Amino acid sequence: MPGMTGYEQARPANPLWRRLLRQWRRWRGGVMAKTHTVQIVERDGQRFKRVGFESVEEADRVAACLRELVALDRFPRLLAATGSTLEVAYVAGPLARRGRASDHQAVADFFADLYCAQPLRAVSAADTAMAQTLASDLAILAKAGLIDARAAERLDGLANQWQPELVWLGHEYIDPIARNFVIRDGRAMAIDIEALWRDQPLGQGLAKAALRWLEQPVDAVLREVGERAGIELAPQYPWVQLCFTAAYFRQKLAQKKSGHIRIEALTALGRNQDSEP
Known part of the structure; x- marks a missing residue:
């Protein structure tokens, strides 16, 4: 970090059991989604987080996102960027908890702010990677025996009916599990900077949060975005x-x-409603 020259102490951000679990999954042949390293560093009486990426390009991507969203004050402040390493401010506070209702509301507010406080652009839904990989994703799930051919066909047909002509793209937080948020003064701060991506079809982060833990109604978040920003995300969600x-x-x-x-959670989609979203 600029202006710091003293002795530093660094430790892994993840606990030992989580690091061992990742090693075990790698040994079993699992494909690792996260290959970066994260350290908590203390130097000259200050604490910050150091994240090492596999490539300079990936570090540059995240750094650009942090700079573009700095006014939102929902992500750690970028302190330094050197090659494939970023240093960001340490965000102190308790992690979000499933059992704390106020944390669910705080994360819902986070997504409303994120979707409202950035310039968006509309593109053809058919041209997105999401549209182009759905058929292969369903085929892989069917081959593994998780769904049958009839379910795969129904879901593919449902996607064709639901696919809008245009989708809104913007910055998205794609790994919004509870431990990736710190609750500070009632506001949810997203601390997993590697999960921040630009030019994504909006709604993915909200969908993952709802799938994994978030109990706050998604419709309320989408409605708030429409009221505050005049952007209707409900048709694409x-x-x-x-x-x-x-x-x-x-x-x-x-x-x-x-x-x-x-x-x-996948096969139930569209079961209890009309085919129109």
């Missing part, structure tokens, strides 16, 4: 949710994380 869920379960299958696959 069912399609984004379907495509995301299929891709997410395919990823967990490759990572050998079967405990994260709740296939009924």
